[in-house]
Amino acid sequence: MKIGSRTIKTAIGTPIAISIAQLLGLTNFVSAGILTILCIQPSRKRSVLSAWHRFLACVTASIFAIIFFELLGYNPIVVGVMLACFIPVTVLLKVTPGIATSSVIILNLYSSAGISLSFLTDQLLLIIVGIGTGLLVNLYMPSLEKNLNQKQEELEHNFQAILFEIALYIRDKNDKWDGEELTICENLLQEAENLVSLDKENHLLRSRHPYHDYFTMRRKQFDLLQKMLPLVSRLPNTDSISIKIADFFEKLSNAVHPGNTAIIYLDELKRLRENFNAEDLPETREEFETRANLFRLLHEIEDYLLLKKKFKSSDVSERNKIKKTGTV
Structure with missing residues (x-):
């Protein structure tokens, strides 16, 4: 069975992202690997677009999380209500590929039970490490x-x-x-x-x-x-x-x-x-x-x-x- 280049890049990029997140002392460092997996695309152009879509979606998700969780509380019903409002916004901004990635950040913020500036910074670094690693690894494309x-x-x-x-x-x-x-x-x-x-x-x-x-x-x-x-x-x-x-x-x-x-x-x-x-x-x-x-x-x-x-x-x-x- 032939192993494709996307599989190889995913296998290389995921542990690299997790290792970098661990070295930086980030919480939920495993999420960096998940973000990297989601960012591996078949081409460089799609990779760059994917990275931008996911980064913008994650930033937007963080804003929504602050508003909804801090005002309405940390419970599953609020997560559902927030997603019902957040997803249409991603469609409006044309960044729907970032929904899955931003969901990781939303759940991380939800699990914190209290959003502080330091934790937001932590999550921003997590986003940069995960998406950035996926983008860099995906710059290599085998010649066709x-x-x-x-x-x-x-x-x-x-x-x-x-x-x-x-x-x-x-x-x-x-x-x-x-x-x-x-x-x-x-x-x-x-x-x-x-x-x-x-x-x-x-x-x-x-x-x-x-x-x-x-x-x-x-x-x-x-x-x-x-x-x-x-x-x-x-x-x-x-x-x-x-x-x-x-x-x-x-x-x-x-x-x-x-x-x-x-x-x-x-x-x-x-x-x-x-x-x-x-x-x-x-x-x-x-x-x-x-x-x-x-x-x-x-x-x-x-x-x-x-x-x-x-x-x-x-x-x-x-x-x-x-x-x-x-x-x-």
């Missing part, structure tokens, strides 16, 4: 670069498989494909988008992420691939043009990589269109349907390639466009 690169490679591999299966179907009506790669791609894209979002939150001063645009582009390409499949399935027969399109899909399947030489395939697609337009007009309904679906298919392929072309600067100069190798 390796995971994102792995998702990228897996996604491209499945794109290759989908494009190749489309080529097989156009060429010889191969219907043995179960479409498993489509489900895999959908899951990979969702996982990658979640990782990108998390990694963005780990870099507080960086607004853009190198993988964000890439996976956004692949998401749009995947949508186009899904739109192509019904068109391919409705091709009733094959002709010279459809065979050339099948060959084109096979070339694309061998050229799915992070680089950008989509311009090579856009040029080839342009020649395919010219051949398509030079063909004799269809004579039967079946031929007409084939041509219509092939025409729409060419349009979807073009959109697919244009997405890659716009994604980043081309890796192919105008002088070298005629090279046979490329990546899309």
